[in-house]
Amino acid sequence: MDFLSDSEYDGLSAERLTTLVPKGSGQTFIVDRIALSFRHPILVVDLYDEPGRTFRVIPSEMWSIENNLSIANMEFHEFADNVDRDGIFRGFPES
Numbered sequence: 001m002d003f004l005s006d007s008e009y010d011g012l013s014a015e016r017l018t019t020l021v022p023k024g025s026g027q028t029f030i031v032d033r034i035a036l037s038f039r040h041p042i043l044v045v046d047l048y049d050e051p052g053r054t055f056r057v058i059p060s061e062m063w064s065i066e067n068n069l070s071i072a073n074m075e076f077h078e079f080a081d082n083v084d085r086d087g088i089f090r091g092f093p094e095s
Helices: 014-020 033-037 059-070 076-080
Strands: 027-030 042-046 054-057
Touching: 014 027, 014 042, 027 059, 033 042, 042 059, 042 076, 054 059, 054 076, 059 076
Parallel strands: none
Antiparallel strands: 027 042, 042 054
16 A cells, blocks of 8 residues: 655545546545545545445545455455445444
8 A cells, every 4th residue: 555645636536536547556545625524434436447436434444445455355346335324334234
């Protein structure tokens, strides 16, 4: 995972991001104004299967997404399809 902090990207939309990175790059986690304002749900952007598809994740669950996607154990849609009503992934329901 690489970290980037650059005011040049302030206000960058997920749609615009997909045009700046090579297709098939994976996923990007974005700490934007919403993440800094409302209980820290970090924006996750798919850059691989469905470029531009997004959802938010609480910080304590971000590791699960990054780990599983980086080793191709799971796919982006498996997380995106399991968000709560507010569009935030808080982990998979316990059985």
